[in-house]
Amino acid sequence: MSATSPSAPAPVLVLVPGVTGAPADGGAAFHVADATVPQLSVTDLVATRGDGIFETIGAFDGTPVNVGPHLARLARSAEMVDLPAPDLGVLADAVDAVIAAHEPVAELSVRVMYTRGIEGAGEPTCWIHARVSDDWSPYRAGMKVAALDRGLPTSAPATSPWLLAGAKTLSYAVNMAAVREAKRRGAADVLFVSSDGYALEGPTSTLLVRRGDTFLTTPVSAGVLAGTSVQTLFAWLREQQGLATGEELMTLDDVAASDGAWLLSSTRLAAPIAQLDDRELPTDPELTARFERVLKGGI
Amino acid sequence: MSATSPSAPAPVLVLVPGVTGAPADGGAAFHVADATVPQLSVTDLVATRGDGIFETIGAFDGTPVNVGPHLARLARSAEMVDLPAPDLGVLADAVDAVIAAHEPVAELSVRVMYTRGIEGAGEPTCWIHARVSDDWSPYRAGMKVAALDRGLPTSAPATSPWLLAGAKTLSYAVNMAAVREAKRRGAADVLFVSSDGYALEGPTSTLLVRRGDTFLTTPVSAGVLAGTSVQTLFAWLREQQGLATGEELMTLDDVAASDGAWLLSSTRLAAPIAQLDDRELPTDPELTARFERVLKGGI
Known part of the structure; x- marks a missing residue:
């Protein structure tokens, strides 16, 4: 069940395994993933401790606003909670990719999520999720x-x-x-x-x-x-x-x-x-x- | 990657779709699931807002301790955060099931997790995860x-x-x-x-x-x-x-x-x-x- 009506454009999900450097598997720094299936482990520390940080970026007619300041603030939050510094260039590209993959809409809400990752893995989890903004x-x-x-x-x-x-x-x-x-x-x-x-x-x-x-x-x-x-x-x-x-x-x-x-x-x-x-x-x-x-x- | 060594017994995951009543799909109130694959949506409110409650129950030589008081406290936490009352009978059975499914160990950590669920769905998410306790x-x-x-x-x-x-x-x-x-x-x-x-x-x-x-x-x-x-x-x-x-x-x-x-x-x-x-x-x-x-x- 979803909050949006069946006719609303589908949300878009981009996973960012390269948020702190090249992914261990040699794959791409980020890639579009299926937003309709589970993508998170139950042992991700965001699910067991709320242990992560985020930013919500607005995009209007396809153009995101204040990407630089948002990502700079994400980096400051990371420092405050002792998370590894995110690669802001990778994230900026991934924000563009998620917007490009979304059906054009007037107001899009783009969430950049960065968690401490799976317990014991020592690697953060990062994803970006875009959906039509609520009616404000x-x-x-x-x-x-x-x-x-x-x-x-x-x-x-x-x-x-x-x-x-x-x-x-x-x-x-x-x-x-x-x-x-x-x-x-x-x-x-x-x-x-x-x-x-x-x-x-x-x-x-x-x-x-x-x-x-x-x-x-x-x-x-x-x-x-x-x-x-x-x-x-x-x-x-x-x-x-x-x-x-x-x-x-x-x-x-x-x-x-x-x-x-x-x-x-x-x-x-x-x-x-x-x-x-x-x-x-x-x-x-x-x-x-x-x-x-x-x-x-x-x- | 996992915190436990390859020879450690594998964690066990039980999903509890029936935590607040019979599951909509007519299925079982709870069932064992694969703990090695993603099971959570990135739009679950636990992942976007840390919006959930939990209990950690210790089980020693296969016997969980204080299940009743833990589940009663979960019910009080649910009330404090305006989550629907969990079915404590279902949860007690699910705790037993997760322990039964785990390889026998001296000290087991059993987490009961209860979140506000996927944004807009209006249904909580619940799972129970058991793993060998840390060395305390x-x-x-x-x-x-x-x-x-x-x-x-x-x-x-x-x-x-x-x-x-x-x-x-x-x-x-x-x-x-x-x-x-x-x-x-x-x-x-x-x-x-x-x-x-x-x-x-x-x-x-x-x-x-x-x-x-x-x-x-x-x-x-x-x-x-x-x-x-x-x-x-x-x-x-x-x-x-x-x-x-x-x-x-x-x-x-x-x-x-x-x-x-x-x-x-x-x-x-x-x-x-x-x-x-x-x-x-x-x-x-x-x-x-x-x-x-x-x-x-x-x-």
């Missing part, structure tokens, strides 16, 4: 967001790097549980809050806040992922619009009192926070639509 | 343990259930990162500490502390797993030895000043903490050996 239009129209404690202080990355704040790991059970809790509260998504009271990020997104002509996001040092989408928007805001951008620790009150806030991701793009718990925020459909065009690579 | 003798002889911050306060389970403290999820990337950090510090394992300063548990084990004739563990309400091994030892200590047992929040100083401490798990059994960071603890090889016999089911 209800989110892009403006959503209610629940603020939920993430338990950790903003000092955690500095004091306790093993807590992996800021690494994009595949251990997302808490992120998924938080989204379920938000839905129980009648919200569509989550804004995580640090134990010292600062807005952080969403479970799968980066916070963007507007204050007058300045656009702000959470400092990476507070334990959030370094967002690729926010960097794209910041560059556009500064260079094309002459506006100011920056990183700042913001409380929930700061966010609620702002001139607009969004949760950004590579596939959902810019989802406006229309309501934060019980407080309404101003939305700007025109600006959101411009963000969307910029994030699709169509500056 | 160096740990059982006494080990150095590093105390590492887990970032969360002991109040987290009460205030923020979505943080899943106390659920045995497959999102163990932080647990694995903590063990790597401990090894960098010359230690074999970790004792996690809450942000409010209390000893919690190991990444894959439960804390047991001796103070005179009283044996103590961390309260489950502090956000630790409800240990099955500690309950076995507590029952033996009270009923066979007439000693006192209890739950108590202990600081690292309390643990270091105790008359002995162990990290307990179902396969490693009772591993004495011989050194906690730079402080040495008394060990009692005779008592540890008795614990080991009790935990193997041989009271």
Whole structure:
């Protein structure tokens, strides 16, 4: 059974045995594989420990956006979890291959997955999976967001790097549980809050806040992922619009009192926070639509 | 490539399509499958989100220990992460089947894995995998343990259930990162500490502390797993030895000043903490050996 209807284009899977160098069997660094049959061992450490990292890249009308920044972040995550450095050239080629093998669609979600591999083998597992993006239009129209404690202080990355704040790991059970809790509260998504009271990020997104002509996001040092989408928007805001951008620790009150806030991701793009718990925020459909065009690579 | 030598008995895999009721295809609730070929989809949510739960059961000379308590805890974890209730009768039979299918060995590690299943399918995935246990003798002889911050306060389970403290999820990337950090510090394992300063548990084990004739563990309400091994030892200590047992929040100083401490798990059994960071603890090889016999089911 599949989430997509029978008429939807089939997902495409590319396995990447050469992610850290030439494959032991002398074969190709990557190859298309059958996405409809099992391809993973039950003893892969991603299945027994959630021990892996990933990136999700959006491709719009066949063109992937921010491949370089995504793969650079994958390399940083690998370093944070002591995985061998991935070959970013191989991965970039494999991303192109998976998109080329997929039927042309308007919005494609391309996941690059990199795990610690089969227990005892000492070799990572890597695959790239592309499928038609979910329909994000209800989110892009403006959503209610629940603020939920993430338990950790903003000092955690500095004091306790093993807590992996800021690494994009595949251990997302808490992120998924938080989204379920938000839905129980009648919200569509989550804004995580640090134990010292600062807005952080969403479970799968980066916070963007507007204050007058300045656009702000959470400092990476507070334990959030370094967002690729926010960097794209910041560059556009500064260079094309002459506006100011920056990183700042913001409380929930700061966010609620702002001139607009969004949760950004590579596939959902810019989802406006229309309501934060019980407080309404101003939305700007025109600006959101411009963000969307910029994030699709169509500056 | 495999962690075990070519002469080691082969692991056994049982798939359990009937974990939440009769399989849709009318087939058996569980069946032995080939453990040497891929059996998992790359879109199983355990592979894309670490979204699943598990139990590891020890079997000694072919007899599994604490199957009932392990499966009851799996059911509690399922509730905590909003997974459908597993059929514990089916799972108990499947555990027996996987052990029966494995070549007889002294110590077998039996993992019961239960994931949210393939994205969009709305049906969990379940398998049981049995393999010869690792050689835990160096740990059982006494080990150095590093105390590492887990970032969360002991109040987290009460205030923020979505943080899943106390659920045995497959999102163990932080647990694995903590063990790597401990090894960098010359230690074999970790004792996690809450942000409010209390000893919690190991990444894959439960804390047991001796103070005179009283044996103590961390309260489950502090956000630790409800240990099955500690309950076995507590029952033996009270009923066979007439000693006192209890739950108590202990600081690292309390643990270091105790008359002995162990990290307990179902396969490693009772591993004495011989050194906690730079402080040495008394060990009692005779008592540890008795614990080991009790935990193997041989009271």
